[in-house]
Amino acid sequence: MQTLAMKLTIVLLLFNFALLISSSSAFQSDELIVDDEQFDFGERPSHDVVSSSSPSISSSHSPPNSIRKTSAEPDSDSRVQFALEHAFGDSEDFSVAGTFTARLKSHGGKRTLTKIRFSRNDLSTIEKEKFKKLLEDDDFYRIRVPSNVLNPPGKAYVISSVKARCLPNDGLDEHFIIHMEGVHILAVNYGSQRACQHNRPLKIPSKWTFNSHTVLKYSEYAPRTPIFSEHIVGGDMGEEEGVKPLERSFLAKYWMYFMPLLVVIMNVFNQSVNMVEEQAAEPLQPHVRAIHHGQTASVRRR
């Protein structure tokens, strides 16, 4: 009995331990994970991450739509800048909200951007008011960037928008994923880092500064179809891949009719087994048999 109790306690302890481990595994690291998608694609890194937090004073800013290149040589690295513009609600007048700075790398005739940095301008009082109104109305906060970073705005502006109520946390959280193709911007996934609750409760941020994260993303390559050796291609196709075309036999079509038959057979079988058992059991009860015999005898006598 004691050993059983011991075993039980050990099991319980183990269980507790397991629980502890599981809870510790559920522990959420506060380390910044910018994007947890695949890192393992292609020769070039699928994205390049730099996060910068505001406020950064934009005194040194050149006019936003111009490009400043520190180096004139085309095949070496140079820096590019492009502006982020924003608008509040229905208004169509976009104003400069910040500047992206990135390194323009060119190798083999292809130019790509890396090491993007973003510095946001401080919100002016009017802008704060406008933003507050957006929050109250649950309206859209819209941003746009040029589609070509070298010669803005390119074909058209790339616009993205988010419900303003998704942004406020302690400050204002924002997260850019910029989809690039060479020096062209395809799309900007814009929103906050966190989930945006469906009903979007009104929350006024305590400080009017943006906490920005920026990710550049290039296309990944499709996984190649593996090349097979001849015999695999030729050999197993028919038998293993193809679902075999079966002729429905008589039995396959009408097996259900045989079920009750089988049950009957089994019953009979059981009965006979039982009878054998009964007969085997009979010698144990001679008096029953005697009565039985007696009865039959009496019947016979009549």
Place this chain on the structure above:
Amino acid sequence: MAMAIKLSLLFLVFSCSLISTLSLFEDQVGFMDWHQRYIGKVKHAVFHTQKAGRKRVVVSTEENVIASLDLRRGEIFWRHVLGSNDVIDKIDIALGKYVITLSSEGSILRAWNLPDGQMVWESFLSGSKSSKALLTIPANLKLDLDSPIFVYGGTCLYAISSIDGEILWKKDFIDEGIDVHQLILPEGSNVIHAVGVSDPSEFNTYEIDVKNGGVLKHSTESFPGGIFGNILPVSSDKYVALDATRSMLTLISTTDGELNLEQTHVSDVINELSSNPIILPSKLSGIFSLTTDTFIAFIKATHESKFELMEKVDKRVVVSDAVTLSEGEQAFALVQHGDSKIHLSVRLVHDMSSNHLKETVKMDHERGFVHKIFINNYVRTDRSHGFRALIVMEDHSLLLLQQGEIVWSRDDGLASVVDVTTAELPVEKIGVSVAKVEDSLFEWLKGHMLKLKGTLMLATPDEIATIQKTRLQSSGKSKMTRDHNGFRKLLIVLTKSGKLFALHSGDGHIVWSALLESLRQSHQCPNPKSLKLHPWQTPLDTNPSVLVIGRCGLPLSSPSTLSVVDAYTGKEAVHAGPTHSTVQAVPLPFTDSREQQLYLLIDDEKRAHLYPRSSEALEIFERESRNVYWYDVETEAGILRGFGVETRCDVDEYCFYSRTLWSVVFPTESEKIIATVSRKGNEVVHTQAKVSADEDVKYKYISKNLVFVATVSPKASGPIGSATPDEAVMVVHLLDTVTGRILHRMTHLGSQGPVHAVLSENWVVYHYFNLRAHRYEMSVIEIYDESRAENKDVLKLIVGKHNLTTPVSSYSRPEVSTKSQSYFFTHSVKAISVTSTAKGITSKHLLIATIGDQVLAIDKRFVDPRRSLNPTQAEKEEGLLPLTDTLPIIPQSYVTHAFKVEGIRGIETIPAKLESTTLVFAYGVDLFYTRLAPSRTYDSLTEDFNYALLLLTMVALVVAIFVTWVLSERKDLQEKWR
């Protein structure tokens, strides 16, 4: 007892192992499928009635079909679909046994054997530049045992042997810069006349030797101002043309090689002022017809080179070409539309004053006006001339009229289906018993006895035929009421002609058809075009209705028309328009109290118009308008834009301005949009979780707002082979259409379009060409939601710390992961679709319209991205197949079995009420309908289930029970007596 259990288990395992495929048995063909063959709107017809034997008419159509029809019954003897890029220009019959077709702007000439439609020969005529295509087949011209055919195409004149298609000679007109309008070979002559105009308004005639193509004579005459339209020959030496201002009629006559031009004012000829005269192309010898805005005038060109007005008739009269009755006697037909009848009159060319024949034929007004007429004569029993007329109606149907009756009719409008939707049939009324289908109990029993015989293989061939027949008849599949399994439905199809058809899904018969007023030609809407068909209202108590959207004219900015049509009767309840333009129709997920679906129609200025126009709908919409989003794709510009509702327009309370919420801009130099596919609106997904073999759960990313966009590098946007593998790059994107986020983006190097794709649940399958492998490829992307991945922890689920019940917001940052894989696929593809079932439980099959115009079903398991070369035991048990580089094509999985859906354009899948079953409707020039059970009919007994056998077995068992009971009683008694 244990033994018994083992036995029964064994039996169970045995019975479960008997799986069969999707394929049909021979005797199931036509049982749940139907196939209808059409040809399309007839452009040209040639009768072949001279010889004894089968009388036929050879037609070419706007669907580029060439067909030989039985003149007695209208059935198709044979038919060939040449495809959309091989437009038929001319057809004729040569040597009395070959059908000659000239197609692709006069560059392909083919001869088909008249009795069976086999191709006899084919000639490619490489012209220098595109021009008119003309074909002349002389009746009795012999050139060294050869009968030549004269073809003009690509600015070259060819003489081609009608026996083997050999080019006998060729004469190029490119240097002369002449556009040839007519080729004429006078009877019995050895000179062919080519009549045309050259650029600085000069009229040219060439006389060309038929033997070698040498120019015998060339005469020109300047023609001030140029001409409008075509030159029409009036007789062998006279032509008429309209000048460029359309005010002068010119008669050109050639006498001894001299050209004479005679110009007359149109108004002088027709004795009144009229606008927009056009010379009709009907060839009537000695006379010609001229149409104006109000009437058609028949004008005779006299020998003195004068015009003489013969008669004026109503503008809606349709005129045929002339047919030769006997030497020097010709006749033509006029057809005029009356009130629900048409008047056909045949007149002799020489005697216009009276009708040679006048017939009145009753005509269903749903067929609209007559568009074309072709006539043919025959000799009656009393040796007089009889005529038969083949007429093409406004709804593209084809009818043969003879002796004042419609001999046969074909609904060839169904060859050009634009859109399909379905409606449920009415519920069975009380009092109409289901048992009515079965005639009597005796018949029923007899039928089942026959079936029983069939199963036991005792039936004679005759009996087997009866079984098959009763099976087809007795299933009640063409009943006009709803069935329990939801197999019987109304397929409502919109055709190019603007006619709406309701087909019964049971056997494909036309329940009703309606030529929509809103899609008929009118003053406000001169060029109507059918666009879309949407379910409009599905109330429980009254008839459901559908919404038909049309557009007046080709440009997107042209005004649109709307009709609401009762789905049971075909009555047009409402028709509106022409109103604002409609670029896109967005069905909203709201219905009003009358079960009426709300729609937003987006016009070309990006304004949204709410339908239905009722205050209730407006109220519902205004409540939800903050959550209404839509997107549009500007293929040319390479921009996708997302929109939301802004404010009301000033003029109309049902109109709203939109605002751009997002845009995705593809760089012009590297990406060109070639395909966008979104999920079907009515698709049902059973479960979000996907449990894999190692008991791991993945959550599918299921969003209605997912769109698949494929782009290629501009160099690779042409046909396959136009770009090298290094130049060709295909990029596929998965986008969220509410926020414009790119969820996944993937590059296929060395690949190009055409891309066909299908998006369903959380996966997309797309088909493209891999230039490096020189093969077509199919790829799959599955997208999973990682934000719910933590919910795997059972403990968390128990405690309630999961986010499974929180509503999903598009504005949250999506955490998704994708899996993808590519497989080679042998066929090129015309369309891809996927099966859909009522609850989404049944596994899915991809339905592929192959290049051979068949529908192929491929199990979705074959295009699973998780397939690996050596699957583990657990994965095998899950049903994961080992990886192969090619998708298998199993011959039995062609759902169209022996049929071909010629010119297939689309496959529509409709869920039945029975979960295991999906209804498939494929349309092209032909229509095909069938029922599929992707995972077999696990939830019902099959149609051929033999209830009589079941009954018999039960009876036998009951008897057996009694017999054994009696026997055991007897045995017991014996035991007791022992």
